[in-house]
Amino acid sequence: MTEVIHIEKKNVKFLQKVVELSGEEVTMCEQCGICTTSCPMAEEMDVSPAGIMRAVQIGDESVVESKAIWFCASCFTCTVRCPRGIDLAKVTEALRQLTLRKNVDHIDLDEVKKESLPAIALVSALRKFTG
Numbered sequence: 001m002t003e004v005i006h007i008e009k010k011n012v013k014f015l016q017k018v019v020e021l022s023g024e025e026v027t028m029c030e031q032c033g034i035c036t037t038s039c040p041m042a043e044e045m046d047v048s049p050a051g052i053m054r055a056v057q058i059g060d061e062s063v064v065e066s067k068a069i070w071f072c073a074s075c076f077t078c079t080v081r082c083p084r085g086i087d088l089a090k091v092t093e094a095l096r097q098l099t100l101r102k103n104v105d106h107i108d109l110d111e112v113k114k115e116s117l118p119a120i121a122l123v124s125a126l127r128k129f130t131g
């Protein structure tokens with residue numbers, strides 16, 4: 001049976017924005033938790049992958065402030081295992097974009113020990129954490 005989710009009107013815009021940015025049907029998530037149990041980064045996250053999906057479904061904007069969306073390594077394990085075919089990595093990317101598109105970086109380059117990082121890690125970090 002499909003669950004009916006009642007969302008406050010003021011939070012619908014947030015849900016719509018994430019759906020638009022990610023291209024994913026977030027409302028299709030059935031909260032099975034497979035993404036959470038599959039995620040190699042879940043233990044480091046303050047909100048589980050399934051919790052991220054739930055927060056977006058109910059329009060809870062506070063998920064943008066979570067550490068979890070930055071810990072997502074875009075490994076696509078959850079994506080290939082989701083029974084609803086949802087690409088959760090695209091959802092976390094959309095949530096990161098909500099910050100980065102305001103030109104707010106999630107990394108302080110002055111704090112990064114650039115010489116101790118492989119070049120590819122530095123490039124990846126710049127692409128993921130800067131607007």
Ligand code: SF4
Pocket residue numbers: 028029030031032033034035036049050053078081082083084085086088
């Ligand atoms: S695996 Fe898919 S359907 Fe299940 S909780 Fe995660 S995103 Fe939702």
Ligand code: SF4
Pocket residue numbers: 035038039040041042049071072073074075076077078079088089092
């Ligand atoms: S894509 Fe992100 S949320 Fe999904 S399993 Fe990988 S690290 Fe976890």
